[in-house]
Amino acid sequence: MEKRVIVFLVLSLAIIFGYEFVLKELGLAPLPAVTTTESPASPPATEAPPSAVQSKTDAAPSQAAVERAEDQAAQTPAPPPAGKPEAVEVFEVETNLYRATFTTRGAVLTGWELKQYRGASDGQQPVQLVRQGTKFPAPLTVSTDGPAAQELREGLYAVEKDFAALDAAHPTGHVTFRYDGGATGVRLEKRLTFHADSYLVDVALTQRGIDGSMTVVLGTNFGIVEWGDGFIGLIGSASLVDGKVEKDTPEQEAERKGHIEWAGLQDKYFLSVLIPKQTGTVHVRKEGDKLVSTSVRLPAPPSEGRVDLQLYAGPKEYDTLRSLQIGLEDTIDFGWFIFGSWGVVKAVAKPIFYVLRFLNEFTHNYGLTIILLTIGIKMLFVPLQYKSYKSMKQMQMIQPKVVAVQEKFKDDRDRLNKELIKLYRDHKVNPVGGCLPMVLQMPVFVALFNILYMTIDLRQAPFMLWIQDLSAQDPYYVLPIIMGVTMVIQQKITPTTMDPTQAKIMLMLPAFMTFLFINFPAGLVLYWLTNNTLTIMQQVVTDRFIFRNKPAAPEQADSSGKK
Known part of the structure; x- marks a missing residue:
């Protein structure tokens, strides 16, 4: 009897730990949520023929099929509607401190590598702050309570970039994402301002036709490189609302209302924060074991109104955080004692x-x-x-x-x-x-x-x-x-x-x-x-x-x- 119990336990453990490995080996594991090709979303029925070709491209199961569809679209006489992007673009923004990767699908971040810090595992690859292959909304996703939420999250944005590289000669550059919902009347512009020698990014959101409040997603585990079991300090969410610092990650979810100085995610050495500097609500949610997300809900701006905020994603360098003068240096817990x-x-x-x-x-x-x-x-x-x-x-x-x-x-x-x-x-x-x-x-x-x-x-x-x-x-x-x-x-x-x-x-x-x-x-x-x-x-x-x-x-x- 005891032998059968032992055999049962061994087989159970083998199935539990070997299931994902077998799926990966057979090619059946789910793909990452962010890819460089279109997702299979059907276009509206009023689209022109080239968009119909693009719809076939979206449903294509292979890269070769995508390339053939793009060739057919290029040979079609009728041009696409003005201002409408044809396919997902993935591009990088590189400064002296980091390398950021963006996709025009939702105009979100898919990667944020710190060039001056190396991973603890091998010491060779740069530290990656964005959690890869996650099913959760990516950093800088913009959503709303109204019917436009899905198209803002999943729509294709046109992109403009006014610089090739940021350095001492060109210390500042802009990337502008624009979404035009056409018949829905929804418009959204994300203008990101990058600085050559700063981890800080200025974000300006200009909207038209969006009803209700706007939610800016910081992401899930964005800034948490190693969760670990910290002996000192707290890993997970952190925020400063109405002058009160909150570092506890809730069991499920929590809301913190008031004047938001910043809301972020942190581990022992790194963090990412949104800095709206206005009244709103911080939403913190535990997505799973060692998975936590943070977003900021801001009041609805006026018609064709604009919302300004900042993003910091980088190391917990004391002087760097202190120079921002918003209390971020307190995320470095020098004051721990017993409990x-x-x-x-x-x-x-x-x-x-x-x-x-x-x-x-x-x-x-x-x-x-x-x-x-x-x-x-x-x-x-x-x-x-x-x-x-x-x-x-x-x-x-x-x-x-x-x-x-x-x-x-x-x-x-x-x-x-x-x-x-x-x-x-x-x-x-x-x-x-x-x-x-x-x-x-x-x-x-x-x-x-x-x-x-x-x-x-x-x-x-x-x-x-x-x-x-x-x-x-x-x-x-x-x-x-x-x-x-x-x-x-x-x-x-x-x-x-x-x-x-x-x-x-x-x-x-x-x-x-x-x-x-x-x-x-x-x-x-x-x-x-x-x-x-x-x-x-x-x-x-x-x-x-x-x-x-x-x-x-x-x-x-x-x-x-x-x-």
């Missing part, structure tokens, strides 16, 4: 982030920068750490007396507390003195942890030898293992008041931390390793040169304080 943002951590993180980049201008190696920054922070906290170490040392020396008092008054809790307080006062020992300095240092440690985990500056930044990407885990686990060893050494030389059983349990901590840090970015592990090494050096120096001539234990005194 959410913490203002103290965020306030500490930004100055440290500036220092990190300042040091890197001299080192040109973020690995060396992390080491130097850790040394600098360690030196700032030397007095606090000495105070903490001294307090732990004093507690260790009076520990036998603490144990004696606890044993003597174990049945009288009130008397026990009074005697312990008296013992600490007589020996001038603060029982929390070892923890308080660590609490004061915690915001700095957490802030630096957040910076090294979140900043795109470390993405694909090499250090040395086998560490060629400080934002990725160590491929050979060398740094995490060495870090675990330093934690063991640190535990051995740190004064403790724990009993032997507790001490043995605490020996498991280095092993746990090692397994945890195996999956962390190499830059984070390098910081933790450097900090542990400096702590060990400080404790050795303190023991040998500061506490060397001090007595091993304080003067003996009983619980009453008499010598």
Whole structure:
């Protein structure tokens, strides 16, 4: 019976995971939603003969048939109606920063490659922000609540482009899409303005004959390169409406009404946002597992009215986002602490982030920068750490007396507390003195942890030898293992008041931390390793040169304080 159950499970898994593969191999898998040929849409009955030929072209199952139909259309004496495009066009817009691909079917984006960033998988291909082969509406799709919604989404747009390339000599260029619905009276013009050295695109929508509000679709997972399971920061939707930042992706869908500063989609390092800067509604919808879409619904413009907005699609570069002055830099979550943002951590993180980049201008190696920054922070906290170490040392020396008092008054809790307080006062020992300095240092440690985990500056930044990407885990686990060893050494030389059983349990901590840090970015592990090494050096120096001539234990005194 058990064998049959196992066979059943194996076959079920094989069918589930092998189904899509078999379909692809047999050529039966569904094609991507965006193609370079016409979709099989039937034209109106009043079209001229050349359009009828084009309709046959739409229904053709092969490229050869498409080419034959186009040849026939070219030989037909009657020209197509004025302003009507004959076939789907796909073209690119290239700047110094990205390569964008558009189609005249709906006048939408089908690709957005960042030329200065490479994919994490192979490190060769540019990062692609547009999700490929999706069945959902593409970025910059314009729709409406009225009957013209389908023709605006699926119609063919005429296109005009007033530039060949964007560079220093020609920093700005325009692409204009025009849709003319003919008998329906619907007109829509999308005018996109590109800039050679900016990820920002100006979008102007001019309409006529459109009833109701207009919806501009940002897309599904546009800007989300790797969903991942982020330890810090939220992946998915993000918006700033009425001065309130919302980063939670809903279980199904959500509406956010008010003055929209921006609405976008983000992952750890990249994002895309629409910036309408007017009252409207942000629609966020969970389309599936790790699939989320965002769109902005704007009030209906007046007859032949115009709506202006902007599109940003690019990296989470702090200076770039901050220069837009709309709060997009807050998508870089420097303020994470335990279960959410913490203002103290965020306030500490930004100055440290500036220092990190300042040091890197001299080192040109973020690995060396992390080491130097850790040394600098360690030196700032030397007095606090000495105070903490001294307090732990004093507690260790009076520990036998603490144990004696606890044993003597174990049945009288009130008397026990009074005697312990008296013992600490007589020996001038603060029982929390070892923890308080660590609490004061915690915001700095957490802030630096957040910076090294979140900043795109470390993405694909090499250090040395086998560490060629400080934002990725160590491929050979060398740094995490060495870090675990330093934690063991640190535990051995740190004064403790724990009993032997507790001490043995605490020996498991280095092993746990090692397994945890195996999956962390190499830059984070390098910081933790450097900090542990400096702590060990400080404790050795303190023991040998500061506490060397001090007595091993304080003067003996009983619980009453008499010598």
